[in-house]
Amino acid sequence: MAAIDVTRDASSLRTGAVSRSRKRRDRIATAAMWGAFAAAALPLAFILFYVVRAGMHLFSYDFLITNIPIISSQPGPGMAPAVVGTLLITGTATLIAVPLGVLGALYLNEYGKQRPLANLIRLMTDVMSGVPSIVMGLFIYTIWVLRYGLSAFAGALALACLMLPIIVRTSEEMLRLVPANLREASAALGSRTWRTTVRVVVPAALPGIVSGAMLAVARAAGETAPLLFTIGLVSKPNTKLFGANTALSAQIFRNAQVPFPAAQQRAWAAALTLIVLVFLLTLASRVITARFARK
Amino acid sequence: MNQASLAEQRTGGRIADQAFRLLTLLAGLTILVVLVLIAFTTVNNALPAFRHSGLSFLTSREWIPNEGKFGALPFIYGTAVIAVIAVMLAVPVSVGIALFVTEVAPRRMRSSVVSVMDLLAVIPSVVFGLWGILVLAPSIASVYNSVSDAVEPVPVFTTVFNHTQTGRSYFTAGLILALMITPIITSITREVFATVPRNDKDGALALGATRWEMVKGVVFPHSIGGMVGATMLGLGRAMGETIAVALVIGSTPHIVGNLFASGDAMPAVIANEFGEASGVHRAALIGLGVALFAITVLVNVSARFVVRRIDVRLRGLA
Amino acid sequence: MKTRQFVRIGALVIAGAILTAACSSKDAPNSGSATKNTDDTVKGLSVDYTKLSATLNASGSTFQAALEEAAISAFQEQAAKVTVNYAGGGSGKGKTDLQGKVVDFAGSDSLIKPEDVAKYQGGAVLYFPIAAAPITLAYQLDGVDKLQLSPDTIAKIFQAQITKWDDDAIKTDNPGATLPSTPIIVVHRSDGSGTTSNFTGFLTKAAPTTWTLGKGDTVNWPASPAGNGNQGVAQLIGNGTGTLKGSNGAIGYVDFADAKATNLKIASIKNAAGKFVAPSLAGVSAALDATTPNADLTYDPLNAAGDTTYPIATPTWILVYKNQTDKAKGEALKGYLNFLLTDGQALNESVNFAKLPTAYRTKAIAQLNSIVIPS
Numbered sequence: 001m002a003a004i005d006v007t008r009d010a011s012s013l014r015t016g017a018v019s020r021s022r023k024r025r026d027r028i029a030t031a032a033m034w035g036a037f038a039a040a041a042l043p044l045a046f047i048l049f050y051v052v053r054a055g056m057h058l059f060s061y062d063f064l065i066t067n068i069p070i071i072s073s074q075p076g077p078g079m080a081p082a083v084v085g086t087l088l089i090t091g092t093a094t095l096i097a098v099p100l101g102v103l104g105a106l107y108l109n110e111y112g113k114q115r116p117l118a119n120l121i122r123l124m125t126d127v128m129s130g131v132p133s134i135v136m137g138l139f140i141y142t143i144w145v146l147r148y149g150l151s152a153f154a155g156a157l158a159l160a161c162l163m164l165p166i167i168v169r170t171s172e173e174m175l176r177l178v179p180a181n182l183r184e185a186s187a188a189l190g191s192r193t194w195r196t197t198v199r200v201v202v203p204a205a206l207p208g209i210v211s212g213a214m215l216a217v218a219r220a221a222g223e224t225a226p227l228l229f230t231i232g233l234v235s236k237p238n239t240k241l242f243g244a245n246t247a248l249s250a251q252i253f254r255n256a257q258v259p260f261p262a263a264q265q266r267a268w269a270a271a272l273t274l275i276v277l278v279f280l281l282t283l284a285s286r287v288i289t290a291r292f293a294r295k
Numbered sequence: 296m297n298q299a300s301l302a303e304q305r306t307g308g309r310i311a312d313q314a315f316r317l318l319t320l321l322a323g324l325t326i327l328v329v330l331v332l333i334a335f336t337t338v339n340n341a342l343p344a345f346r347h348s349g350l351s352f353l354t355s356r357e358w359i360p361n362e363g364k365f366g367a368l369p370f371i372y373g374t375a376v377i378a379v380i381a382v383m384l385a386v387p388v389s390v391g392i393a394l395f396v397t398e399v400a401p402r403r404m405r406s407s408v409v410s411v412m413d414l415l416a417v418i419p420s421v422v423f424g425l426w427g428i429l430v431l432a433p434s435i436a437s438v439y440n441s442v443s444d445a446v447e448p449v450p451v452f453t454t455v456f457n458h459t460q461t462g463r464s465y466f467t468a469g470l471i472l473a474l475m476i477t478p479i480i481t482s483i484t485r486e487v488f489a490t491v492p493r494n495d496k497d498g499a500l501a502l503g504a505t506r507w508e509m510v511k512g513v514v515f516p517h518s519i520g521g522m523v524g525a526t527m528l529g530l531g532r533a534m535g536e537t538i539a540v541a542l543v544i545g546s547t548p549h550i551v552g553n554l555f556a557s558g559d560a561m562p563a564v565i566a567n568e569f570g571e572a573s574g575v576h577r578a579a580l581i582g583l584g585v586a587l588f589a590i591t592v593l594v595n596v597s598a599r600f601v602v603r604r605i606d607v608r609l610r611g612l613a
Numbered sequence: 614m615k616t617r618q619f620v621r622i623g624a625l626v627i628a629g630a631i632l633t634a635a636c637s638s639k640d641a642p643n644s645g646s647a648t649k650n651t652d653d654t655v656k657g658l659s660v661d662y663t664k665l666s667a668t669l670n671a672s673g674s675t676f677q678a679a680l681e682e683a684a685i686s687a688f689q690e691q692a693a694k695v696t697v698n699y700a701g702g703g704s705g706k707g708k709t710d711l712q713g714k715v716v717d718f719a720g721s722d723s724l725i726k727p728e729d730v731a732k733y734q735g736g737a738v739l740y741f742p743i744a745a746a747p748i749t750l751a752y753q754l755d756g757v758d759k760l761q762l763s764p765d766t767i768a769k770i771f772q773a774q775i776t777k778w779d780d781d782a783i784k785t786d787n788p789g790a791t792l793p794s795t796p797i798i799v800v801h802r803s804d805g806s807g808t809t810s811n812f813t814g815f816l817t818k819a820a821p822t823t824w825t826l827g828k829g830d831t832v833n834w835p836a837s838p839a840g841n842g843n844q845g846v847a848q849l850i851g852n853g854t855g856t857l858k859g860s861n862g863a864i865g866y867v868d869f870a871d872a873k874a875t876n877l878k879i880a881s882i883k884n885a886a887g888k889f890v891a892p893s894l895a896g897v898s899a900a901l902d903a904t905t906p907n908a909d910l911t912y913d914p915l916n917a918a919g920d921t922t923y924p925i926a927t928p929t930w931i932l933v934y935k936n937q938t939d940k941a942k943g944e945a946l947k948g949y950l951n952f953l954l955t956d957g958q959a960l961n962e963s964v965n966f967a968k969l970p971t972a973y974r975t976k977a978i979a980q981l982n983s984i985v986i987p988s
Contacts, residue, residue, distance in 0.1 A: 022505050029507035033399050036391020037408060040477050044415045047426050047474075070689075071682040073874050103322030111316055112323065121323045124330045130591045131333065132535040134562050135584040138569065139333050142340055142581075146713050150670065161333070164326060192308040194315035222419025225537040228566060232670055233700035244670050244698055249421045249538075256425045256542055257841045259848040259875040261856055264429060271422045282417045359833045360805075433851075433858040460798040461838045461849055461860045546803035546839035557838040567841060570672075571705025571805035571830070573712060573732060 048275075055272025058265050064273065068235045068251070068266070075262035079270045084237040085152060085247040086277070090221045092156035092241065093163060098213050100160075101167030105209075108168070109175040110197050122172075129165035136161045137226035150232035152245040158226035163216045170212030174205040207292035214285035218278045224249040248274045341582035347575050352582060358548045358564075360572070365579040367586060369548040373465065373560040374587070377540065378533040380469025380554065381476055386526050388473070389480035394510060397488045409485075416478035424539035427471045428463070432543050435470075436462030439555040459555035463545035466554045471539050476529040483528065487521030488514055520605040527598030531591045537562035561587045655974040657955035658981055660948045666694035667945035673699075673707020673720030675842035676808045677929040679870035680744055681720060683964045684957045688949055695945045701842060705805020705830045711738070711932055717942055719932045722807025723830055724911055735934035739984065740910045741977050743953045744966040745901055747892035748812055748925040751850050751877035752864040754778060756793060760880040761786045761889045764819035764916075764924070767882070770864065771799055771816075772826065773835040778862065786883070800849045800865030803839035805830040811915060811927040812866045818916040819885070819924060843868045847875040868927070869894075870965035884924040885916050896923025897967040906973055910980060926967075936985045943986035954978050 018026075058077045066078035104121070112118025140158040148154070178201050186196040202209075224247075232244030233254075248270045255267035345352055348365045355366025396408050439459040446452035491514050499509040515522075545557020546567055565580045572580055671681075681699040689695060699720070702710075707719030712732045725738060750762055757778075762770075766782045769775045775782055779792040802809050813832055816824040826832045840846035847867045851859010857875055869892055872879050881889040890896050900917040914926040931950065937943030954977050958968045969977070 018503070018505060022508065026505035026507040029510070030399055033391045033395040036388045037395050037400075039388045040392055040415065040474075040481075041408075041411050043474055044411065044418075047418070047423070048414075050426060050430060051422060070686045072678075100322050100325060103319045104326045107316075107319035107323040111319055118323070121327050124327055126595075127592060128326075128330045128333070130531060130535070130588070130595050132537065132562055132584065132587050132591065134537045134565050135337060135588055136333070138565070138581055138584055139336055142336055143332075145715065150715060161329065164329070168326065192312045194312045195308065197315070218417055222417075222421065224419075224421045225562070225566060229569060232698065233672075234696070234698050236696060243668060249419060252421045252425050253538060253542070256421075256428050257848060258844040259851070259857055259871070260844075264856055267425055271425055274419055275422060278417050278419060279414075282413070357833075361827075361829045361831050361833065429856060436860065458796070460796075461800075461863070463838060463849075546841070547836050549836040551836070556836075567803050568805070570702045571707075571709050573709045573729070 051268060051271050051275060054265070054268035055270075058269035059272050063269055067237070068246075069262075070235050072255075072258060072263045073260040075265070077266070077269070079248065079251060079266060079273065081234050081237040082246050082248045082251045082270060083273065084239060085231070085234075085245040086221060086249070086274070088239065088241070089152045089155045089159060089227070089231065089245065089247055090217060092153065093159035093220055094213070094217050096156060096160040097163035097167055097216070101164050101213075102171050102209060104164075105168050105171035105175055106197060106202075109172050110193065110201065125165045125168045128161075129169070131161075132225075133162055133223055134225040134228070137229050140226070141229040145230055149242070150230060150244045151242045152231060152238070153241040154230040155227045155245065155247065156241075158230050159220040159223060162223060162226060163220050166216040166219070167213055170216070171205070171209045174208030174212065175201060177208065178204045207288050211285035211289040214281050214288070218281040218285070221281065222249055222274060222278055224253050228253075248277075337581055337585050337588075341578055341585045343575055344578035344582040348579070352579070353586070356550055360568070360576045360579075363575065365575070365582075367561070367579075367583055369550050370559055370561040370564050370583060371586070371590075372550045373544065373548075373558040374534050374562075374590075376465050376554070376558070377468045377472055377544070377560055378530050380466060381472035381533040382526060382530050384469065384473035385477045385480055385529055386522075389477050389484055389525070389529075390522065392477075392481045393484035393488050394514070396485055398506060398510060398514075412478045412481050415474070416482070420475060420536060420539045423471050423475055424542040427467065427539060427543040431471070432462035432467050434462070435467060436460075439464070439466070443555060454552045455554055457553040457555060460557060461545065463543050463557050464555045465544065465558045468540045468544045468558075468560070469554075471543060472533045472536055475536065475539065476532050479532065480525045480529040483525035484518070484522055487518045487525070490521075491517045520602040523605060524598050524602040527594055527601070531594045531598075534594070535562060535587065535591055537566050541566045651956045652959040652968075654958075655955060655971055655978065657951045657978050658947070660951050662688070662692035662948055662952070663694075665692045665941075665945045665948045667939075667941040668696045669698070669717045669942060669945055669949065671697065671699045671707070671716050671718045671720065672702045672710045673716075673932075674704045674722050674807050674929055675701045675844060676704075676722045676746070676748075676806075676868045676927065677720045677744065677966075678843070679868075679874070679964045680929075680961065680966045683960045684953055687957065687960060688952045691952070692945070692948060695949070697949060703802070703804035703830075703842060704807030704810070708932070711735075711934075717933075718946060720929065721932055722927055722929045723810035725932075733934070735936065735938070737935040738932050739935050739980060740930045740932060741950050741954075741980065742906070742910055742912070742928060742930050742969060742973055743957075743977075744961050744969060745897050745914065745926055745928050746894070746966045747869040747897055747923050748808055748815075748866050748927045749869055749872045749877075749879040749892045750864060750882065750925075751847065751867040751872045751875075751879050753850050753853055753859050753861055753878065754793070754795065755853070755861055757790065758878060759787075759790070760878070761883070762880045763883040764816060765823045768816050768820040768824040770797060771801070771834070772824070773799065773837070786889075795862040798860050798863040799835075799837040800846050800863055801834045801837060801839050802831075802846060803841050806842075807929070808843055808866060808868060808927065812925065814913070815915045815925045840865070843871045847871045847877060850875075850877055852876045852878070866925075873965055882924050884920075884922055885918055886920045886922075888920055890921065890923045892923055892925075894962060894965070894967040896921060897926040898970070899923070900926035901967065901970050901973070906976060910973070910977055912973075933984065935983060938987065940987050943984065947981055947984055947986065950981060951978070954981075 063077040065080050068078045108118050136158045144154050186200045227250050234244050234246050238245045252267045252270050255263040356368045357364045357366045443458050446456050495513045499513045541563035547557040548559045561583050569580050678701050685697045704721040704723050707721050710716040711719040763786050779794045810830050813828040817828045840849045846865045850863045850865050851857045881891040884890050899919050900914040900922040903917040903919050904912050904914040906912040916924045954974050961968045
């Protein structure tokens with residue numbers, strides 16, 4: 001027997017009995033919902049088009065490898081140090097936050113469970129996710145930069161503080177989704193907890209953990225506030241963890257407040273670069289979820 | 296496998312087990328320590344300002360670092376105003392989109408809409424800020440002035456919608472924030488709407504309700520708790536947003552009713568003034584950060600509280 | 614599938630924009646040829662720039678930013694192993710960063726306050742003057758290309774006592790000009806600024822009875838929009854075209870270099886001798902000639918005497934610690950300062966800064982020897 005779509009069948013029952021004013025209200029409501037979608041989609045489309053169009057003036061391979069002109073009113077490409085900086089700072093932050101966050105989530109879900117310490121850590125992680133990003137920057141400034149100077153590492157620390165709660169939370173959720181009988185089966189076969197966790201639970205939750213981590217990385221790559229007082233400024237690429245550095249987001253912020261068209265053009269191209277980077281990370285995260293999560 | 300080697304395996308494994316457990320425990324503790332450190336250091340560094348200004352830190356309208364006056368009220372006001380504007384613009388739109396996706400959109404279109412929302416969600420705030428300061432603010436100034444001229448006869452409106460000077464204003468900041476928080480409110484609201492039992496919806500339709508009446512009568516009552524929670528989450532995010540706001544708000548610390556006037560907000564002034572601040576000024580800015588954090592935590596906690604109360608009352612969840 | 618939709622939409626957006634992109638060719642990178650200017654008027658220390666090797670971080674005055682950028686560019690061509698990063702941020706930031714030893718030198722247009730001296734962790738600080746330039750009153754006003762302002766009028770404008778462009782005070786300063794009744798939009802600085810300090814210092818000197826807000830890196834401005842850095846103020850004022858739209862009716866104080874680079878209209882200011890003088894490097898040089906520097910090389914050329922002096926001539930210095938702790942950095946610093954005071958001076962005028970008079974330069978070069986560098 002064919003499945004009955006109640007909605008469609010019900011509408012044929014409706015047409016005769018519904019008054020005009022009710023129908024009108026329904027139509028207005030439907031129009032409003034379409035309008036709501038347009039209200040969000042149109043500005044987004046406009047912003048994206050603008051960034052792409054304005055950024056395309058300078059965006060090219062050359063742009064990614066040329067240094068930033070020292071004279072800010074000088075036209076021409078170059079955000080190489082910013083690209084290097086963003087990759088270095090975000091990469092280092094990921095290397096700090098992901099292992100720490102995943103191990104922490106493992107503790108919460110596999111060992112700590114509902115014990116007071118675990119609950120306290122969960123509460124604190126929740127609280128930490130509400131800390132404004134600029135406060136993270138101030139924190140690292142006071143305890144690190146004043147002692148060891150401006151550096152990519154300081155910026156990475158600040159970003160890691162931002163990423164940590166997100167990674168802990170998403171990883172814990174993914175671990176929780178792993179069915180209990182997987183663990184029980186593994187234990188029944190004689191495996192210790194750590195072996196079960198490492199060999200069975202983590203691989204099962206891995207796609208979700210990885211995609212959650214990538215979303216956190218995408219968010220960190222776009223952050224500006226934590227970097228304002230921690231990394232300084234350079235015009236040539238600095239691949240070392242120490243010493244002043246710069247980042248795409250910081251450069252965009254800086255050039256946004258300058259009246260020189262040349263600098264603003266570089267800002268648009270940098271914005272395009274950043275969006276492409278963030279889109280790629282988000283896309284990769286989706287692909288991983290889609291490809292590996294269904295078993 | 297003989298008994299001896301099995302036993303061997305289990306004892307050898309015990310050390311590894313303890314080690315691994317310790318490792319994860321250390322990770323958990325590190326997270327705890329980091330957060331406590333953040334809380335402790337920031338509050339500690341903010342104390343000189345509280346000692347200097349006392350309660351006037353929160354109640355005074357005067358922020359004059361040169362004279363040692365640190366009243367945070369203009370910034371608290373600014374943050375509140377732009378967050379409210381953002382939520383008032385974003386919530387109807389987000390609810391509309393969520394409804395659109397769950398009820399109205401043709402099935403094939405649904406995933407496109409969701410993808411569009413996800414795209415909006417990942418755009419970094421500095422890009423919104425760049426667009427806001429270079430494109431939106433200059434062009435919207437004339438719109439503001441036309442609106443202002445149009446509402447001139449009406450007394451209340453003319454205070455709230457008065458002339459703008461540069462287009463950088465509370466309203467511009469609120470507008471950009473609305474764009475930024477719409478995706479998250481939409482996503483949560485959509486999930487909540489998706490949990491409305493199919494039976495209830497179909498029942499309403501079978502009784503002759505139009506789609507809108509079904510939404511009003513079934514979907515909304517079921518989802519109010521979630522919608523409130525989503526709204527407050529959006530509110531929290533709007534209050535903490537620094538960069539886009541710093542670029543388009545106009546950096547004018549004062550308290551005025553005119554939404555088209557330039558103003559200032561807590562995270563924005565920290566970003567603008569921290570670089571040069573020292574001594575009590577720096578402590579005052581960190582104090583602003585602490586205050587902002589406290590307000591955000593308060594909003595998140597009350598969100599959870601309100602959602603729980605509504606759920607208990609409407610659905611009898613104990 | 615969601616991912617495919619995601620990709621499809623993203624690709625559509627990018628493809629659509631590429632099709633509508635106005636510019637097709639990318640800009641060729643500027644070869645940045647700095648004409649090999651040299652200046653032999655004053656003899657500096659003999660420093661072999663090629664032997665210097667260090668990275669110097671700096672922040673501070675946005676007033677001198679244009680000069681720093683040109684100087685760093687030229688200096689790094691001669692001292693290939695030295696990198697200088699000048700981050701700007703305002704004189705206030707430079708001084709605070711120097712206090713905490715976060716930077717190696719600071720650019721500042723204002724002096725260290727006596728109560729702040731103890732905050733400098735590295736000990737004594739030396740002032741090295743490098744240039745001077747006008748602070749201009751830049752404005753955007755449709756149909757008004759020439760504007761004259763007296764200090765009293767300026768004071769009243771920035772204290773929000775004059776709110777429209779056709780106010781009587783402005784009319785008195787500009788006999789015969791037609792002024793529109795546009796509201797005045799005052800723009801000030803949102804960051805701690807040496808430019809603000811000099812501007813308010815000028816008003817304190819030249820309009821003592823009218824100006825009540827005092828002098829300082831930040832003052833208690835009446836509510837009005839604020840920009841970040843000299844560049845941010847220039848952006849807010851704007852010239853009405855394209856991306857530099859700004860606001861009609863805006864007025865603010867901006868350094869000469871940025872006002873010119875942004876094509877802003879600038880006003881002539883009444884000096885101490887009663888003459889309206891347009892901002893120019895010659896006007897600043899006249900002011901510097903009429904002023905004598907103190908022993909520590911600080912000086913105040915504001916509202917100086919003379920018929921041709923520009924009244925808002927602004928000094929700018931580089932602040933360094935007398936006792937350097939790192940040999941390589943100390944040598945590089947000394948070398949950079951030496952460059953700024955000798956060959957570097959040839960760059961000043963090309964970026965709209967006045968050269969220092971010989972007397973100032975000689976004293977500054979002599980002070981270079983007081984820098985203590987560990988061996």
